[in-house]
Amino acid sequence: MSGNFLALAQPGVQQLSPYVPGKPVDELARELNLDPAKIVKLASNENPLGPSPKVLAAIREELAELTRYPDGNGFVLKSLLAERCRVELSQVTLGNGSNDILELVARAYLAPGLNAVFSEHAFAVYPIVTQAVGAEARVIAARDWGHDLPAMLAAIDAQTRVVFIANPNNPTGTWFGADALNEFLQDVPGHVLVVLDEAYIEYAEGGDLPDGLDFLAAYPNLLVSRTFSKAYGLASLRVGYGLSTAVVADVLNRVRQPFNVNSLALAAACAALKDAEYLEEGRRINESGMQQLQQGFRELGLGWIASKGNFICVDLAQEAAPVFQGLLREGVIVRPVANYGMPNHLRITIGLPAENSRFLEALAKVLARG
Ligand SMILES: *Cc1c(COP(=O)(O)O)cnc(C)c1O
DSSP states (O other): OOOOTTTTSOHHHHTOOOOOOOOOHHHHHHHHTOOGGGOEEOSSOOOTTOSOHHHHHHHHHHGGGTTSOOOTTOHHHHHHHHHHHTSOGGGEEEESSHHHHHHHHHHHHOOTTOEEEEETTOOTHHHHHHHHTTOEEEEEOOBTTBOOHHHHHHHOOTTEEEEEEESSOTTTOOOOOHHHHHHHHHHSOTTSEEEEEOTTHHHHTTTTOOOTHHHHTTOTTEEEEEESSSTTOOGGGOOEEEEOOHHHHHHHHHHSOTTOSOHHHHHHHHHHHHOHHHHHHHHHHHHHHHHHHHHHHHHTTOEEEOOSSSEEEEEOSSOSHHHHHHHHHTTEEOEEOGGGTOTTEEEEEOOOHHHHHHHHHHHHHHHHHO
């Protein structure tokens, strides 16, 4: 008789639920027999501008080299990032998406008997990487939907090795300021690696959101993770990075798969970093789209959680699942967040003006049906 391979999985894995991605456009098109071109997807915090032409050109150029392994050290991209981020090259870790960085941290620093601390309503990947290596996920109740940093601090013990904090957080969009971050970092014991996940930082620049890089020199137990998936518009290519001390980067490098970032992604990320206009246009579109959605919510009498990201959680004051389903039938894909402990909210990624309008019209229609 063969073994029960679910029961044989390590206990942390048995208790995990797999990550639930946003519904793909083609899947909805197949299910409802809709024209994929008419479907609006505002579900995965992707950049609505599409890829930058400069990035596409860089990828095309790289295609000729597809038979070769990529540069496993990512020298060119790391050099660019080191310069941008005012760190040494030895402090940069490249990842297959910043998700990879989170996994490397867990693999290198967590194990059964140890724990990671993170917030309720925080990014779904934190429990996955933590429990996948058999460590305890210590989830701290949120405060006004955001991180309760003092409570997270209080939850740290001798077995804590990692704290994951996202600023701004996904899916809530909530954020904390420089003073709160500084106080937190000052009080975190030195044996705890603080992973500051800044996946949306490019959208928040210039506001009251702290720049994690400003804290790297003072706190050797800080790792800042960032990504090309969101503001840089390269979600499909899977490329992100971590910035830390050279010691932490060296440790992560030991567990990294040798060619974790492919050559097209490396070339694209380099081109994206140099394309300031694309980033600026993305920010502008995001800001006006955020206003557009909030105005729409106001007109529908709906509340929302203030957000610094490229997405916003609307409060439907009722179970959101039927509304989500109604929106699908209208050809609009948004993101349910019941699995994040938010059954009355939907998370909407800011789209182009016409996409935002399509969503708002569909929402009004679905809500009117009751
Ligand atoms: C999207 C996201 C990431 C990672 O995305 P990658 O595509 O793996 O770089 C990390 N953290 C948060 C909070 C996110 O929303």
